[in-house]
Amino acid sequence: MQSPxxxxxxxxxxxxxxxxxxxxxxxxxxxGSKISEPELAKKYDLSxxxxxxxxxxxxxxxxxxxxxxxxxxxxxxxxxxxxxxxxLRETLEGLxxxxxxxxxxxxxxxxVQQLLDQHLSTQRxxxxxxxxxxxxxVDFHYRVILGSKNPYxxxxxxxxxxxxxxxxxxxxxxxxxxxxxxxxxxxxxINAIANRDGELADLLMRRHIGASRRNIEQHFKQQGN
Amino acid sequence: MQSPxxxxxxxxxxxxxxxxxxxxxxxxxxxGSKISEPELAKKYDLSxxxxxxxxxxxxxxxxxxxxxxxxxxxxxxxxxxxxxxxxLRETLEGLxxxxxxxxxxxxxxxxVQQLLDQHLSTQRxxxxxxxxxxxxxVDFHYRVILGSKNPYxxxxxxxxxxxxxxxxxxxxxxxxxxxxxxxxxxxxxINAIANRDGELADLLMRRHIGASRRNIEQHFKQQGN
DNA sequence: TTGCATGATATTGTCGACAATTTAAATTGA
DNA sequence: TCAATTTAAATTGTCGACAATATCATGCAA
Numbered sequence: 206m207q208s209p210x211x212x213x214x215x216x217x218x219x220x221x222x223x224x225x226x227x228x229x230x231x232x233x234x235x236x237g238s239k240i241s242e243p244e245l246a247k248k249y250d251l252s253x254x255x256x257x258x259x260x261x262x263x264x265x266x267x268x269x270x271x272x273x274x275x276x277x278x279x280x281x282x283x284x285x286x287x288x289x290x291x292x293l294r295e296t297l298e299g300l301x302x303x304x305x306x307x308x309x310x311x312x313x314x315x316x317v318q319q320l321l322d323q324h325l326s327t328q329r330x331x332x333x334x335x336x337x338x339x340x341x342x343v344d345f346h347y348r349v350i351l352g353s354k355n356p357y358x359x360x361x362x363x364x365x366x367x368x369x370x371x372x373x374x375x376x377x378x379x380x381x382x383x384x385x386x387x388x389x390x391x392x393x394x395i396n397a398i399a400n401r402d403g404e405l406a407d408l409l410m411r412r413h414i415g416a417s418r419r420n421i422e423q424h425f426k427q428q429g430n
Numbered sequence: 431m432q433s434p435x436x437x438x439x440x441x442x443x444x445x446x447x448x449x450x451x452x453x454x455x456x457x458x459x460x461x462g463s464k465i466s467e468p469e470l471a472k473k474y475d476l477s478x479x480x481x482x483x484x485x486x487x488x489x490x491x492x493x494x495x496x497x498x499x500x501x502x503x504x505x506x507x508x509x510x511x512x513x514x515x516x517x518l519r520e521t522l523e524g525l526x527x528x529x530x531x532x533x534x535x536x537x538x539x540x541x542v543q544q545l546l547d548q549h550l551s552t553q554r555x556x557x558x559x560x561x562x563x564x565x566x567x568v569d570f571h572y573r574v575i576l577g578s579k580n581p582y583x584x585x586x587x588x589x590x591x592x593x594x595x596x597x598x599x600x601x602x603x604x605x606x607x608x609x610x611x612x613x614x615x616x617x618x619x620i621n622a623i624a625n626r627d628g629e630l631a632d633l634l635m636r637r638h639i640g641a642s643r644r645n646i647e648q649h650f651k652q653q654g655n
Numbered sequence: 656t657t658g659c660a661t662g663a664t665a666t667t668g669t670c671g672a673c674a675a676t677t678t679a680a681a682t683t684g685a
Numbered sequence: 686t687c688a689a690t691t692t693a694a695a696t697t698g699t700c701g702a703c704a705a706t707a708t709c710a711t712g713c714a715a
Contacts, residue, residue, distance in 0.1 A: 214496045216668065242697070252670045253697090254479070259487040267582070273440045274676050274697060291581045304517070355514045357492070361586070397644045434696050441698065467667070475702045478667090499667060 210351075210363045212411075218255035222262055225249075229268045229279055230372045240269060240277040280369075286426045287373050288364065291418035297362055298346065300331045300410040302394060305352035306403035314399050317348045321391055338387075339374070345391050349398070350409075378419065435576075435588040443480035445488055450474075454493045454504055455597045461591060461647045465502040491593045505594075507550050509650045512598050515591065516643035522573065522587055526635040530577035531628035546616055563612075564599070570616050574623070574635075597615060604646065612638075 214220040225245070228234045246253050263269045271277040280286075283302055324341040350362050373379060378408065390413045397406035439445045450470070453459045465485065471478050485502055488494045496502040507510075549566040575587045598604060615638045622631035 212498070218592055218668080219498070241695095243695090254568065254669050254671095257487065257697095258482070258668090265490050273437070273444070275678090276697065286581075289582055293527070293582050293586075294527070296521055300517070300521045303524055355517055356511075357518050357591070361518075364580070443698080466665095468665090479699050479701095482667095483698090500708090501667065 210359060215354070216255065217251050218258035218262075220379070221245075221249045221251060221256060221261040225259060225263060226266075226268065226368055228366055229263070230375055232372075232376045234279055236279050236376070237281040238279050240279065242276070266365050267398075268368055271371075282373060282376060283423070287421060288375070288418065290369060291414060291421070294362075294366065294370065295411050295414045295418065297358065298414055299351065299407040301350045301353040301355075301362065302406035302410040303403035304355055304358070305349050306398045306401050306406050308354040309352040309398060313348070313352055314395065317345065317352075317401070320344065320348070321388065321395065322350050325388060342387060342391075343395075343425065345395075349394070353369065362385060379417075385415075435584060441480065442476050443483035443487075446470075446474045446476060446481060449482040450484060450488060451491075451493065451593055455593055455600055457644075459504055459599050461601070462506040463504050465504065467501070470525050491590050491591055491599065505597075506534065507598060507601060509646070510645060512602070513643065515594060515598070516639060516646070519587075519591065520581065520639045520643065521594065522591075523575065523639055524632040525527070526575045526578040526580075526587065526621065526627035527584070527631035527635040528582055529580055531575050531623045531626050531631050533579040534577035534623060538573070538577055539620065542570065542577075542620050543624070544571065546613065548621065550613060553612050567612060567616075570620075574619070577623070604642075611641075615641075 213218075214223055225234070234240075242253050242260075246256050249256070260269065261273065262269050264277070267280060269277045269279055271354055286297065290360065320341075324345075327341075350359055390409065394406055394409045394413065397403075397409055437444070438538065439448060450459070459465075467478050467481060467485075471481050474481070483495065485494065489496050493506060494502045494504055545566075549570075552566075563622070572588065575584055578584065619631055619634045619638065622634055640654075
């Protein structure tokens, strides 16, 4: 899926950003490990200038943390961090729904409904294909977020928080048991938006994400991390 | 006021960032105008490397917009943009209040209450000192945001959105008529937090910021910008 | 005159090297 | 042996120059 918010990588910094992003999200570069500029520059065969540009953007989406004169480290995953992230998402995507109910065109809404029907049919083939499920889930949330028409909100969710959410999902294996219910919840949300009931859409989305959050909370009960 | 979220500028990029930030916020570099790297490098007497680092961070807080191979421009202010920004703030600071009611210590709450009393007494001296008023307002909001203890939320509001809000305030002269009411509203909010009533604090903060937003909406009714 | 192609100019992106700072190792003293 | 201090190595921050791209001016054709 190509996002409407990403540009295709025209510059060397763009390309190496995508590679490192993927490497971090998938855990090929271990959480907490130090980022060595000379090492990565050699590995990806470019100079440190575009690499540092990429690092600046990685910091922007919270995948690394930099300290002056000391370099960058990949973020460490923690339950507390994950919960903080979901706290934010809950509220932000709720807002996105409320705004989407105001600003989405009937056409855009119809497209999302059609999208969900497609997901339903392809899912009916057989469940357990959690990859497609994830893609579909991401796609739905993206559409709603874009539907909010609020540029700051869109940038925030799609560019800054998205990769971190993905990193947690991939590395902590959060494709949980809430696979079948998600479709119904998505359906209910888009229906509320179609009825221009922003308040309800907001509530349903917060409940939708909140359920995931509580799911995680329970899963990690009394465990260090 | 020095924010707990900012580090003191140890590097050349840090220093020039602060200077350009201020220049943009105060309009010394006109909105919409192009950023010339060679020009600025000469003006601030450093090479383009730290300057580009600074530009990357300026993009992060939405003060400039960059396009590949074409350079950076200072953001243009628009009523639509301002409203989008306030939409976000309304929800985010509401969330901050809800979380602050959960996570602030009694001590921290007492400090904020004490802070408000100080503001009240210094304001009683005479009104119209909107600069101190603004500083006090910022200070209050900061404390609550930090009280949320959510690192993503804190980073978002204090580092990414703060300067843009400030830029709008300074350049559109938004130190409006809502000076005296603000104190009472602040007081009500911190009281709700003190009572651990997160829901009420959330509501009051949203109303507090929403009032400003509607104030702006009305002020710019049927005007292009 | 208008629109498009061509070339000159300026700007951004990238590179390799040096300076400043941090980190690790080695040395000294108790 | 251990702690503190000094020295050495490695890493980050900064610089100036070159390459790639875009912008603007000029000229040409319709």
